[in-house]
Amino acid sequence: MKQERIKDLFSDWRVLVLIVLLVLSVIAIYPHFDSNGNLTTNLQYGLDFQQGSWIQLEFKAEVVGFTTTEPVDTFVANLSKSLDTDVVQVDANHLEIRKSYTQAELQPYFEAEDGTVVSYQPGISATTADLVKQILVDKINSMGTKDAKVNTITGLNGVTQYVRVEMAGVDMNQAQQIVGKQGKFEIRIQTTGNQTEHVLYGDSITSVAVPSQSPAGSGNWGVGFTLSSDGAATFQNAAITYGATTDPADHKLTMLLDNQSVYSAPLSQALAGSLQSEPTTQLFASTGSGTSGEQQATNLEIQLRAGALPVDVDIAGSGSTSASLGQHYMEMCLIAGILALIMVAFVIFYRYREPRIVLPMVLINASEIVILLGFISVIQFQMDLPTVAGLIAVLGTGIDQLVVITDEILHEGLVPSPNIYLKRLARALTIIVIAAATVLIAMLPLALMDLSTLKGFAIITMMGVIIGVLVTRPAYGRIIMDILSE
Incomplete structure (x- = not known):
């Protein structure tokens, strides 16, 4: 008889949904030991918990x-x-x-x-x-x-x-x-002596490649970048007008960031020759060979992108x-979460004095946190202090709603008949849905407004409420019904 009841309980769709989500969440979190023997997960951590x-x-x-x-x-x-x-x-x-x-x-x-x-x-x-x-x-x-x-x-x-x-x-x-x-990026061409003339601003650069070695096979490092069609025509016209195509050595190309030179070199013979007949959108700024050339190419990439x-x-x-401070914050938050769960369990036990009621409530409450962490892992949401505050808030609001269900069912301290049980459960869930709606409305402005430090708190609180209403509250209602029927 007891085995049949357990089978019926775990075959109920509400309990099945909870179990499936828990399993998927653990897979998404993926707790495992790294090569150094330290326990790690797929969770992403923000500045509060790591160096940055x-x-x-x-x-x-x-x-x-x-x-x-x-x-x-x-x-x-x-x-x-x-x-x-x-x-x-x-x-x-x-x-x-x-x-x-x-x-x-x-x-x-x-x-x-x-x-x-x-x-x-x-x-x-x-x-x-x-x-x-x-x-x-x-x-x-x-x-x-x-x-x-x-x-x-x-x-x-x-x-x-x-x-x-x-x-x-x-x-x-x-x-x-x-x-x-x-700052603002500018390309100029040398005219006579140290005089230069403006050619392009950074808004003519449509894309910048990562540092690489010259496609011509010289082994020199550099950065390739693309000009817009208008920018390419302007560049060709300036190169011809100021003599850079016929005498590249005396008409260097200079790049400036906030009026400070960041690159200066003549056009290559191949580029100078091609510009005589047609514009080109693909350019490559060579910075030299070896480690020094690679480092200069990396710096030039930063400066090219800065001009946009x-x-x-x-x-x-x-x-x-610092790394040590981030680790300290992480340890303190873990301790705070565990203490919160323990205190919740203690208060619930003090109220009901019945382990068969307290244990499911605490486990359901903890399952919400696991499902939330799985959700955070899937969307690669960064864990920070406001996010942890949201998780702890979900612990509190979650247990409140489970108490509403339990008290409504145990009205006047009596275990109701199945029909009355269903009516009381429906009434409790209605109260919970209304309460959840008010939380969602209250958190929505924080989630939508550009208050980056509070977004994590609002989003996690809202997701906890949604998971509670759709998954854990119905599952708890089914589980508590089976327990009380004894």
Whole structure:
């Protein structure tokens, strides 16, 4: 008889779903011993739990509301010339000025062009912020940096003033080299003596390859990069006009980052000859042979990619976590989680004084954490302190809902008949669904807003609530029914 009841219990679809998800979660987490004999998993850890650095960059630009009596296109073009920077129209009433000015400094320029400053907000538009974020992500990924996060911090008005970059396993000096010194990239050609003429800006470079040895077979290291079709035509015209195709040695190509030379070399004979007849979009900047040439190629790659940022930035804040401190945080969080589970078990036992009720509640509660960790592992979500806080919050809210189910079923201390049991379980689940909905609504703003340090907490709390309502609460209802029927 008992074997039949156990068989019926484990063949119930609610319990089966819970078991399957638990097994899949353990597989996703994959606890195992590494080559050094240390227990490890597939979980990804953020800066709180391992060595790394973070940098917060501030955009040196502003979004300005305006009015003008002139045609908008004419007004924007004249304003861009007088301010000596790019001015981009965001919408019918706002401009993005890609240079740092105060509102008082801007007003005379606007008045001179028959315009007025209506509103002023430091930062950039959402469109430009998305572009900057993508550029930084591409650049960091190209450098082989693992576990990096780039988050823009946008206000309710849609203006982005900061971008935060977190890089696990990267020290502060390397982090600043990768993202902290952004600037405007320019290519110039030598004319006579030390005089040079502008050819292209970095926005004409559409892609940059990783450092490699010359395709010509010389063994020299360098970086290949691609120009847009307009950029290639402009480059060909400049090379012919200034004599770089006929006398490459006296008309070197110079690359500058923030007006500082980062590369200077003549065109190769092959490139000079081909430019006489047609433009080329594929270029290769040679940096020399050996280890030195390879290192220079790596640095040049960073500088080529740095030129793609549309606005200047300053470092507004930075910080780092040492390996020992990260390990300490991880140990403390593990202890906190275990203590939380033990305290929950103690309180539940004190309330019900019945191990057959307490044990399933604690196991169901722990199973939620395992399933959540499996979910985190699958989506490669980085574990940090707010994420752990979310897991502990799920422990608390989860046990609350299990208590609601148990108390509703044991109303007046009596074990109900099957029909009454089902009615009480349905009533308890209705209460739980309503409570879960309020938690989801409360957490949604934190998950959607650009509060990068709180997103982990909100997302994990929401996922815990969803898993509880769809999986663990129905399974517990079935399990507790079998226990109480004894």
